[in-house]
Every structure is written in C-alpha cells, then in structure tokens.
Amino acid sequence: EAGVTQFPSHSVIEKGQTVTLRCDPISGHDNLYWYRRVMGKEIKFLLHFVKESKQDESGMPNNRFLAERTGGTYSTLKVQPAELEDSGVYFCASSLRKGPILEAFFGQGTRLTVV
Amino acid sequence: AQRVTQPEKLLSVFKGAPVELKCNYSYSGSPELFWYVQYSRQRLQLLLRHISRESIKGFTADLNKGETSFHLKKPFAQEEDSAMYYCALGVHGSSNTGKLIFGQGTTLQVKP
Numbered sequence: 001e002a003g004v005t006q007f008p009s010h011s012v013i014e015k016g017q018t019v020t021l022r023c024d025p026i027s028g029h030d031n032l033y034w035y036r037r038v039m040g041k042e043i044k045f046l047l048h049f050v051k052e053s054k055q056d057e058s059g060m061p062n063n064r065f066l067a068e069r070t071g072g073t074y075s076t077l078k079v080q081p082a083e084l085e086d087s088g089v090y091f092c093a094s095s096l097r098k099g100p101i102l103e104a105f106f107g108q109g110t111r112l113t114v115v
Numbered sequence: 116a117q118r119v120t121q122p123e124k125l126l127s128v129f130k131g132a133p134v135e136l137k138c139n140y141s142y143s144g145s146p147e148l149f150w151y152v153q154y155s156r157q158r159l160q161l162l163l164r165h166i167s168r169e170s171i172k173g174f175t176a177d178l179n180k181g182e183t184s185f186h187l188k189k190p191f192a193q194e195e196d197s198a199m200y201y202c203a204l205g206v207h208g209s210s211n212t213g214k215l216i217f218g219q220g221t222t223l224q225v226k227p
Contacts, residue, residue, distance in 0.1 A: 106151075
C-alpha cells in the first residue's frame with residue numbers, strides 16, 4: 001500500500017514568488033492534515049480537511065497560504081507570495097474518517113527554502 | 116493552554132544503557148498522547164499511543180495524569196534507536212475534528 005506522498009521533496013524559491021506543494025494521502029483516508037516545522041521550532045498544525053471540506057484552518061498563519069482539496073483526493077498548499085519566514089518543512093498526514101482519527105500517517109515532507 | 120514540553124533537545128547514551136525521553140503536557144481535557152519517531156532520511160511514523168498500552172521496539176510509555184507526563188522508556192538502548200522522537204498531544208474539536216500538538220522533539224543518540 002502506498003503511503004502519503006508529497007511533491008516536491010525540496011523547493012528553493014525567491015521571496016515574492018509562488019510555490020505550490022502537493023500531497024497525495026493514503027487511498028480511502030478522508031482526513032488530511034497539513035503541518036509545518038520552521039527552523040528551531042516545533043511541528044505545528046496548519047489545517048484539517050475531511051474529504052474536500054476544511055474542518056479546521058485555525059493554524060494557517062495568514063492569507064498568503066491557501067489550501068485546497070478538490071474532489072476530496074489530493075491536496076495542494078499554495079504560498080503566495082512567499083516570505084523568508086515561510087522556510088521550513090511542510091508535512092502532510094492522513095487518517096481514516098472513523099476510529100482513531102489522530103493516528104495519522106505522515107508524508108516525507110517538503111523542505112521549502114525561501115531566499 | 117494546550118502545550119507539550121520535551122525538555123531535552125539531545126539525549127546521548129551508550130548502547131545497552133536505559134533510556135528515558137521526557138514529555139510533559141498541558142491540557143484541560145482528556146488527553147490522548149502519542150510518540151512519533153523520525154529516523155534519518157525517513158518519514159515521521161507513529162511509535163506508540165497511550166490508549167493501546169503496547170510496547171513497540173522495546174519502548175513503553177505510561178500516561179501519568181497526576182504529573183501530566185508521558186515519558187518514553189526503554190531498558191536497553193540499541194544503536195538503531197538513534198532518531199528524533201516527538202511527543203504529541205491529540206486534541207479533539209467538534210464534529211470529529213482533531214489535531215496533534217507536538218513537542219519540540221528530542222534527538223536520541225545511542226553510541227556504540
């Protein structure tokens with residue numbers, strides 16, 4: 001069974017540019033989460049989808065971040081325009097709709113560097 | 116406030132020595148605690164959850180509500196245990212929502 005996959009694994013962009021991160025969850029997992037770890041800090045929650053609906057986006061830092069999950073399958077996280085402080089590792093995770101929803105399976109992460 | 120504290124950034128032990136990775140939490144509700152591990156060049160993966168009370172790879176963790184702790188222990192460390200360990204608090208919201216609150220992580224280094 002394929003795990004959670006994220007693309008790209010690394011991205012280096014200039015301040016002011018736009019970057020789109022993609023996450024493919026495990027097939028059948030309705031819950032999809034985005035987290036990120038910025039340098040020296042803990043991994044922090046960004047938002048939670050159930051299928052295509054945003055259930056909780058309380059962790060999104062500002063309106064430069066836009067997450068979508070059209071069709072309830074893969075998700076994208078767009079940063080526009082990127083700022084230096086957006087550098088970090090962005091993780092995607094997925095879990096089943098019922099049962100232990102917090103037993104999430106994580107992707108390998110996308111390392112974003114804004115220069 | 117919902118918070119997870121891992122006081123040690125780095126824990127270095129010799130092979131065969133006991134290991135205890137500390138984790139304390141702050142949460143007013145009923146806590147759901149997890150330990151995640153990230154080996155070098157691998158993804159974050161679930162190691163333990165307090166609900167199951169299981170032992171994985173020789174690791175155990177007991178939830179102590181009085182001390183608000185969920186320390187991870189192993190009696191005899193192995194070199195392959197070297198990794199980054201994250202303690203996480205599961206917080207449920209309304210309508211079957213939830214999220215994980217992570218500690219800052221502890222790097223465990225097991226020396227030969």
